[in-house]
Each structure stands twice: as C-alpha cells, then as structure tokens.
Amino acid sequence: MNSSNTKTVPSYCYNCVAGPDPMKVEVVDGVATQVMPNFDACDSHPGKGRPCVKAYGLVQKTYNPHRVLQPMKRTNPNKGMDEDPGFVPISWDEALTLLTDKLNSIRAKGLIDEQGTPRTAATFGHGGTPMYYMGTFPAFLASWGPIDFSFGSGQGVKCVHSEHLYGEFWHRAFTVAADTPYTRYVLSLGTNVDATGGPCAIARHADARVRGYKRVQVEPHQSVTGATAAEWVPIRPKTDAAFMFALIHSMLHDHPRNELDIDFLRDQTASPYLVGPDGLYLRDPDSAKPLIWDSEQQQAVPFDRVNVIPALEGTFKVGHAISVDADDERHQLNDIEATTGFNKLLDHVAQYSPDWAARICDIPADTIRRIASEYLDNACIGETIEIDGATLPFRPVAVTLGKSVNNGWGAYECCWARTVMATLVGALEVPGGTLGTTVRLNRPHEDRLRSVKPGIDGFMEQKLNPTDKENWVAKPTGRNAHTTLVPIVGSSAWSQALGPTQLAWMFQKDRPEGFNLPEPTKPDIWFIFRSNPAISFWDTRSLNKSIADFPYTVSFAYTLDETNWMADLLLPEATDLESTQLIPIGGTKFVEQFWKHKGAILRQKVVEPQGEAKDFTWISTELAKRMDLLDKYNTAINRGAGGVAPLRGEGYDFSLDINKAHQPDEIWDAVCKATSTELSNNEETKDLDWYKENGLYLKPIPQKSWYLYPTMKELGIRFEMPYQERLLRIGKELGNRLHEKDIAWWDEQLSEYSALPEWHDIPGRWETALKNEGADPDDYPFWLLATKSMQYHTGANVSIQLMREVSQNVRGHTGVIMNSNSAAKLGIANGDRVEIRSNIGVTIGRAELIQGVRPDTLVIVGQFDHWATPYAKDLEMPSLNTIAPMSLELTDATGSGADIVRVAISKVKGETS
Amino acid sequence: MTRYAMTVDLRRCVGCQTCTAACKQKNGTAPGVQWRKVLDIETGEFPDVRRTFMPVACMHCDEPPCEEVCPTTATQKRDDGLVSIDYDMCIGCSNCVMACPYEARSIAHDVKFAYGDKPMANEAKMFDPARIEVASKCTFCIERIDQAHEQGLTPGVHPEVTPACVNSCASGAMLFGDIEDPNSNVSKLLKETQSFRQHEELGTGPGVYYIWDKNDEEL
Secondary structure: OOOOOEEEEEEEEOOOOOOOEEEEEEEEOOEEEEEEOOHHHOOOOOOOOOOOHHHHHHHHHHHOOOEOOOOEEOOOOOOOOOOOOOOEEOOHHHHHHHHHHHHHHHHHHOOEOOOOOEOEEEEEOHHHHHHHHOOOHHHHHHHHOOOEOOOOOOOOOOOOHHHHHHHHHHHOOOOEEEOOOOOOEEEEEOOOHHHHOHHHHHHHHHHHHHHOOEEEEEOOEOOHHHHHOOEEEOOOOOOHHHHHHHHHHHHHHOOOHHHOOHHHHHHHEOOOOEEOOOOOEOEOOOOOOEEEEEOOOOEEEEOOOOOOOEOOOOEEEEEEEEEEEHHHEEEEEEEEEEEEHHHHHHHHHOOOOHHHHHHHHOOOHHHHHHHHHHHHHOOOOOOEEEEOOEEEEOOOEEEEEOOOOOOOOOHHHHHHHHHHHHHHOOOEOOOOOEEEOOOOOOOOOOOHHHHOOEOHHHOEOOOOOOOOOOOOOOOOOOOOOHHHHOHHHOOOOOOHHHOOHHHHHHHHHOOOOOOOOOOOOOOOEEEEEOOOHHHHOOOHHHHHHHHHHOOOEEEEEOEOOOOHHHOOEEEEEOOOOOOOEEEEEEEEEOOOEEEEEEEEEEEOOOOOOOOOOEOHHHHHHHHHHHOOOHHHHHHHHHHOOOOOOOOEEOOEEOOOOOOOOOOHHHHHHHHHHHHHHHHOOOOOOOOHHHHHHHOEEEEEOOHHHHOOHHHHHHHOOOEOOOOOHHHHHHHHHHHHHHHHOOOOOOHHHHOOOOOOOOOOOHHHHHHHHHHHOOOOHHHOOEEEEEEOOOOOOOOOOOOOHHHHHHHOOOOOOOEEEEEHHHHHHOOOOOOOEEEEEOOOOEEEEEEEEEOOEOOOEEEEEOOOOOOOOOOHHHOOOOOHHHHOOOOOOOOOOOOOOOOEEEEEEEEOOOOOO | OOOEEEEEEOOOOOOOOHHHHHHHHHHOOOOOOOOEEEEEEEEEEOOEEEEEEEEEEOOOOOOOHHHHHOOOOOEEEOOOOOEEEOOOOOOOOOHHHHHOOOOOOEEEOOOOEOOEOOOOHHHHHHOOHHHEOOEEOOOOOHHHHHHHHHHOOOOOOOHHHOOHHHHHOOOOOEEEEEOOOOOOHHHHHHHHOEEEOOOHHHOOOOOEEEEEOHHHHHO
C-alpha cells in the first residue's frame, strides 16, 4: 500500500520462547496494516530478520473486535462455567481503586498467610515470555514483596521440564539444541524444532539440510519436523529411554573403544572415578575427594592429582578408602574391589541390547544398530575446528529430545541417556555437538558460561535445595512445594515457576493420604497475564473449579477467556503493537537462538492503543503510586528490573528519581540510554528516539561463547557423567527427610534418584494408573499425544482469524490425527465427528486420517476446546487437556508429567460418515 | 529481456504458512481467499510414509491457459513474465478459474471480513472493492515490481520490490528474480541444483521452479 502517510516501524515478536525476533510493521494513516521482516537485522539475527507466522497475526490482534477495551468488574459473586460473570465496564480510576483497596487489605493482614505461603499469587504464560510484554510490572512485583508463582499454566506438562532441571545440572542447559550450523548428524527424539523453534531454528536447519546433514526423527507421528527429516522412525510412545539405552549398549558393546572419545571420557568426565561396592564413589580418607586409579603407579589417588593418567576401565583392589552416603554418613572401606564409573555404565547397559529394545519400542534391532553406527561414524573423533582463534574438538553429532520425551516418567532416563551419548563421543558442548542454550535456574541469566563455578568433587557448583537435616525446607514457601520436594530445581527467581506446578493445582482439591505438609491455602489475590491455565493445563474442567474458588482474581485481559471468566477484575493492557518496552536480544537463548551479537531491542507503540487499553508500564506506575510504593518500585527499575541494564553503572547514571511517578517514555528513555551505554562500554548513548528509529542495538560477541567446553576445561571442571552418585545421595537424603515426617506419598518419585537409570516399563505406568483408578486399560487402547503448532504455539492467539485460516493448511488443525487403517477398523471416516474418551472425560472433534502416525496413537495439535474465548469457542476443536488427568502417580521426581493419556475413540453416536 | 520467476527450494520449506499469511496481509485478501498457500502432502503407507510441503500459487506461465480463455483480455501476460488481471475488464466469468491447471485463481463473490460484516481498521484500510466478483490470484506483488525501475532497485535483491512471500519465508525457501539474467539469485541457484516445474507436460511454461534433493529421486 502506498500512501504519503505510510511508515514502517521496527519492533519485535516474542510470542513464544523461540524469540525474540525482529520485525517491522507497516502503518498507513495511523493504522497497522502488515507485518514484515526487519532486514536491517538480516546479518545479525540467525533468522535473517524474519519473524514467524504468528507475528503476522499481530495486526488482527490489535483490531480484534472481541478485545476487552475498558476495565471491567464482576457483578456476579458466584463463579463457575455456568455462571455469567456479569462484567460491567468501569473507569480506570475505579478499577485501580478496587485493586489498591484489595492490595492494601492484604498488606494489612500480612504478605504471608498462616501456612507460610504468599497471599499474592501470579501466573504468567509460557517460558517467561509475558515478561517481555509487561513493561515495568516486574518492578512493581519486586516492590510488593513475596509472590507465589506455584500455579502453572502448563509448566511441567507442556514444556521440556526434566531437561530444564537435569540439563542445567549437567551442562548448564536450560534447553538443549544441536549445534546445527556445524553438525552432520542429529538424532531427534520428538523435537519438533521446525514447528516450535522459530525462524532461527528453521533457518539453521534449512541451511543444514541443503548442506547435507542427516536428521533422524524418532517419534510416534510424523510431525512437521519429521517431514523435513531424512528418516522417520515411528517409535512406540514413552519407550524412548529403552531406545536410547540400546543405542548406548550398541556403542559400548558392538563397537571398538576407539570409536569413542576416550580422552574426553577420561579427562573431562567422571568416568574414571572409582565406585565401591556400596554404589558410592570411593574417596580419599583424608580429603574425602573421589578417587581415580593411577594407571602408571597402579594405585588409587584423588581425582585432582596432577600428572596422573587415570584408568578408564578395569577392576582394582583398593586398600583403604571411605565413601560418603546420605546425611554425611561415612563408611570406612578396606581391601575392597572397585571399578570405574565407566565400567559401571558398561555393565549396566549390557542388559539393554537392541534386540531387547526392539520388542519394547517397536523398532527393528537392525535399525537401532544402524543408527548407533551412523552416530559413531559421524562423530569425527579426533578432529578439531578453529573457532575465534581457538582450537576446539569437532564432534558433529547431536541428540535432541522433545516434549513428553523429556518430561514426566522416563524423562530422567532420556535426559541422562542423551547426555551420555554426547559424552561417549566427546560431543557435549563442543562445535557440532549437543549444546545448552541458556540458564534460568542458575545465574547470571545472560551469560551461562559465567554461571559455571568449580564445586565439590571436581564438578560444577550446584545451587540445590538443601536435603540435609538442618536446612531442608520442611515447610513449603510456595504452594507447589518446590524447595521441599525437588532439590535440583533450586530456589532462584525462576525455580518456583519450574517447580511441580501441577501439585499446586492438585493439592487445592485433593491431597494424598498422610500429606503431612501445611494444608495449601488459596491465594488472597491472583494475577493472571497472557495465560489461560483453564485451557492450557490438564484436567481443565476440574482446574476451572479451583480457579472459581479463588477469592479474588485480577486478569490483565486481552479478550474474555476461560480463566478470566472467573476473574473479579479485568484490566485491558495495551498489547504487542500498542506499548513500549526494551528487552535483551542476542547471545544464546532457547530454542536455537545462537547469535554472534547481543544487545537490546525495542517494542514500541506502533499505533495508538485501542479503546481504554493502557501501557503496562503506566498501569504498574499507577499501582506503585497508589500503593505508596514508588520508592521501592523506582529503585527496582533503577536496579534493572524494568529492562536490560541497571540505570546506574560504571561511568553512567540515568537513574530515576525514586519518589516520582514517571511516564512510560521517560522510564524507557532512561533504560535505552543505560543499556546502550553499558553495551558500548560508555562509548555511546542511544535514547528512546534512536531506538524508535533503529529498533535494536547490538554489539558483537564471540561464537566461542556458544560452547561450554572451553570454560569447563579452563576451570578444570569435569562433566558429572555418567555415574550419578550425587543424585543418588540427594534422593536418599530427601527420602530420609520425608520419612522423618511420615510422608510416604513421594516414595515412587524418590525411585528416580538412581546412579544409573534403569528401564522400568514406563508406558506401563499409564496402564497401572488406570487400574488404580478402577478403570480397565483395555477400554483405552490408544495413546493420545499433543503436539505443538507453529501458528498457535503460546501465541495467545486462538481468537485470531488469520491464524485459524492459515493453520487449516497444516494437517492436524481440523481435529484429531488418526491412522487411517485403525480408523477403518472402527468405522471412522475422514472428517467424522469423533469423541475421544479418557477415564476422566471426553473431548470432541473431527477425525483427520493419515498414514504418518502409529496405528496405536492419536494426536491432537495445539490446545483448544474453548468455551468462553470469543471466536475460538466456535471452532469445536478437541483438546488433550480436557481429558488428561492430573495424577500424583504419573508425576516424576522433578514434578513434571508427560503430555500423554490413554484413550478410546469412536464416532459420535447418531452421526453418519 | 526480463523474465521474472520464482524458485521454491523444497529442501527448505517447513510448511509454516508464513508466506500464506504475509501474502494475505500485504494484499488484503478476504478470509478464505489465499493467493498462495503451502500444501501438506502425504504419500506412502505406514510406516513408509513421506510428508512434503509444497508452496503453490499462480505460476505466471509463459503460455498461460487463463489468458487464452479470457473473453475480455483482462488477463494478460506481460513482457516481464508476470500474468496480470485488469479488474476493470474482468467480468467474473470463471473461464480462467477452470482453465488454470494449478488451481491458482478464485473469485470472491461476497464482501467478507475476518469477524463478521464489519471490517476492522486494517481491513477497511486494505479493502479493495475492485476485487469483488472478479478473478484474482497471486500477482508476484506486481506493484512492487513496477516500482523497481523508478526506484533503481532490483526485484529479488531489494525487499522493497520483492514479493511479500519471498521476503517473509522463514526458511529462505523462496527466491525471486530475472532468470534471463545469468547473475540473478534464481539463475545461479537453478544452475547449481536440480529443479522441476509443475505440469511441465502441459506446455504452459510455469515461472515457478521447485528445487529438490537429488536423493529424493530414488523415493
């Protein structure tokens, strides 16, 4: 469109964790008309300046006639699906008065309730991305005090949860990716990176395909990523651990040792650490340091003795050593036989042959052996590559895991096996290999390399929740009990939201026998933003009832939806194209954002807000002013809570007067100046106007920062692989603490704390759970999986017509995916209206029949089954979430559950094909 | 002479429909009208199944069947290879819709907006009444191409004069340019790779080239 009043405005899209991605918006006569790439960032953004399809929905998102455009208050005191909330419009002044009155009453009672949990709770959506749309609200929350983030909106069941926890534990990898630009071979178990990896992942993998890398996609249905892979291996659901155990077996038992990276195993991992007959590391009696076997002097010595060549394999006689068990229980060990951690692995996986796995996984043993061979063939053992002038190992093989492989039961086994596979060929954190992206449980978030510090036993320092008698947190500080039950989630700012969030919901309704923890309370006030847990979690009908029981809910609302149907106050925030915020960009970040730059990018008011929608920063400042918290609020902004840099640093000071209420532009101008000054080491200062014109400010960073290996080597730290003595000990300690309080309901989860994970009939757990609920597993013969959609994934955009329209071109977006042959046996034809039934409920949609799915598996794309959200409620799309039970029995030790449920399917009665 | 053409690298495409959305937005097409889209195609039987993504739109043929059947000469092939429609001349007879072997054309008979009868602000701004009751299809963003000369820019090189779909493609699957120019992006890519055009046997001379993997030949 050409017009003299046409301009293009730079901004960003961060609707999912794969972002942020730069974009531009065309504005004609003050109206946003189209989204387009920002080619100014073409050479720096790994996605070449392009946003994904979701960004193109932002124009409709702005002008959607179903938006909430004025503050609203509830008039119906009763809450429930069948209760019309009776929202009536009110002024901002009245809305903020209602809110501040409520907050003041809470403050008067005390910020912590009688059970020791915060009276204020908040739930924000996917992967922290709402932060990048809420302006300075984090500064307001910081000024307020304790907030409970226990109530998840899908965390733990919709994310790659176990990977977050174990990934950071082993290699500071909140999420894990292939080093796609360099890799030759990727084994992808359900990683749907071409649907959820954003433009960065899509562009990197497209380049790699053209270059000729091979990706083998192992998953029950052929996803978008399966379609673009060189090979699809349709594995039986939840048997991935068996498949990977067999790959490790084959690598260790079918191939000569020289196909492994022996030097890496010996020098960079715990493989040579000696393990005694009690399953614990043998330790030096004086220093308690783990022992290794000096292959030249033929004696056990502490692991850090210099000029020693440790034995990687073998059995050795050790005269005197100690072991340290849970609760620092020390055992004196004399004249014992010890073996190495590597040997323990070797013996452990001997039982897991490809022939054994073939029966479990429904994958031919020869295929498993071939994949193991291909992986080894491509590992390039001994080769090096120059990166930024440094010579690094070149190991171009990677293993990646997708949702439901790396959460819920079996996830520990898969995360461990993936990391072991990388370790065996030295492909962990080196060019071409398996890499972590960023850290969230550890600090600093912006630089995972700096989060690595030497810790005990030659490994990285870990900030775990204590399990010793003196320091264990017996009384949970939040409603999901993350500090009490999950040691490796830690207690940093992100930990609570990454705790067992389904427990918070579950325990609102039912608590296990012998609960013996403080009875969970309801939050006095619950903030909700960019999140719809009544749709995006599990057992949503039951969850709705919990939400309805919350006494006071405040929703920063875009449209009416299933969660804010139960709200007391709706506050319309100016959305993506209507408000201002500066955020970090670049560096390394999930999913495959590996940049050679880092800096800051501005989201700006592309167009004036619709109706009475207000910039979130304005709302936050108003709240702080009315709550008499301006000093704390502004202090938090000055510390950097509102942006990407503290407003005062070495050589610069743009800090705000802490006693004044500042307008959004004034705040962001200070943040822009501080950020650019800090990034440029005081060489230049760019203000808000500069960012509005130019969009983003970047500085180069070395590619070497993508890889953790050089840092580990420099600090003399070993990867804590393959033997998990620490986790074993922590699990025992946690068990001791829980049992001291007569808590036995977490015992099954404690079984996950093993030094070497064992196969334990993971899919069978779902059948057992059905039996324990009084159901017959034979009545639910199918596995139902959920998979993500690029058009919708965390976009909060189900009411956007454009997304609906274009998604209809991608299979799975009209209903439930089913194997054609299985459907024929049940008399189901393509397009038939079908009901999918679990033991707790039913969801209805249209059958979409294909060949690219296992006969025993059904797949639902996205998260639907809306009943309140305008437009979406008329789509009649099924949802796994409606019929997936929340079950303690199906919760793993990290508190996560796999996004999978046993179901039956049939044509809706009375309907013909 | 100039002959604008498009290349679509099937090795890259992930079927994300970003091009579909970008086209709809840039051209302000009504709900349900897609001048381009990506097909999601399955072949084979479980477990030997292949799923392929194939972007489709007007092929801007050398010998356009749509032009041949147009009774009013509304559809014309230009010298630069673009097949254009003059909406003022089109009578909406549908001959071209039926003649196109690529199902690239459609006719919007009713005024439609995303949410009912009332246009949103962006729809009101982009609405073009001339496109009701007439044939429409991908134009290769013809007005951008037409600005190239006066702006001294090159289609396929400069985003301002390149089709929106090509600009938007997250996987970089699409390129645009002059295949008569041996140094254009498309010419160089076509020289380096193997490609096919849809229904070449019909003799239409499509202007969209699909690049594919030599290994796929065996499948």
